[in-house]
Structure formats: structure tokens, C-alpha cells
Amino acid sequence: GYLEVTVLISNNGKIKRPIVSFKGIPVEEISETFIFDIEDEVANVCRTFSIQNKKQEENLIQTLKQCCRKIIKDSTGKKPYTTINIARI
Numbered sequence: 001g002y003l004e005v006t007v008l009i010s011n012n013g014k015i016k017r018p019i020v021s022f023k024g025i026p027v028e029e030i031s032e033t034f035i036f037d038i039e040d041e042v043a044n045v046c047r048t049f050s051i052q053n054k055k056q057e058e059n060l061i062q063t064l065k066q067c068c069r070k071i072i073k074d075s076t077g078k079k080p081y082t083t084i085n086i087a088r089i
Contacts, residue, residue, distance in 0.1 A: 001022065001023065001024035001025035001026075001072070001076075001078055001080035001081070002022060002023045002024055002025075002080055002081045002082075002083075003020075003021075003022045003025065003068055003069075003072060003080040003081070003082045003083070004020075004021045004022070004082075004083045004084075004085070005018050005019070005020050005038065005042060005064065005068055005082075005083070005084050005085070006018060006019040006084075006085040006087055007042060007046065007064070007084070007085065007086050007087070008087050008089055009051055009086065009087070009088050009089070010088075010089055011088070011089070013051045013052055015043060015046050015051065016089075017039060018038070018039055018042045018043075020035050020038050020039065022080065024080070025072060025076060025078065025080055026076055026078070034071070034075060037071050038068055038071055041064075041067045041068065041071060042064060042067075042068070045060070045063050045064050045067055046060065046064075048063075049063075057086055060086070061084045061086065064084045065082045065084050068082055068084070069082050
């Protein structure tokens, strides 16, 4: 499976709702709250990092990757390839 999460950050540092897309993850096995769980987790993790700090961006990406993988592994038992994008708008 493949999971991609894009986090949009505005100029003033506000985090918009993340864009979550996936392929090859057995959605039948995932509850309807799956996307909401990922969105909540992304928001919680982003709050713990300084979004303005470029040095922390790589740590943020790695932490988000681990958290999103864990949500899917707990739901399906599978570990997807995970891509995290940070887009500043």
C-alpha cells in the first residue's frame, strides 16, 4: 500500500487540514474514522514542532511518517510506503 499526506502551512504558520491520499490499502478493513484519525494525528504532531524552523522540518516529517504508519498498521496490519509533503502557501 501507499499513503501520501500533504500538510499545507500558510505564511503566518497556520496549519490547514492535511490532504490524505492512499492506494492499495484495504479500505474495507478501515473504519470511517480512518482519515479523521490521520488528520487529528497530523495536527497534534505539528503542534509539537516549530513550523517556522526549517531544521525541525525533517524531524516533523519523520515523526508524521511514523505516526501515520502506526495508524494504518493498527487498522490493517500492513505497513504502507508513506510520503509526507510539507507545502508552504
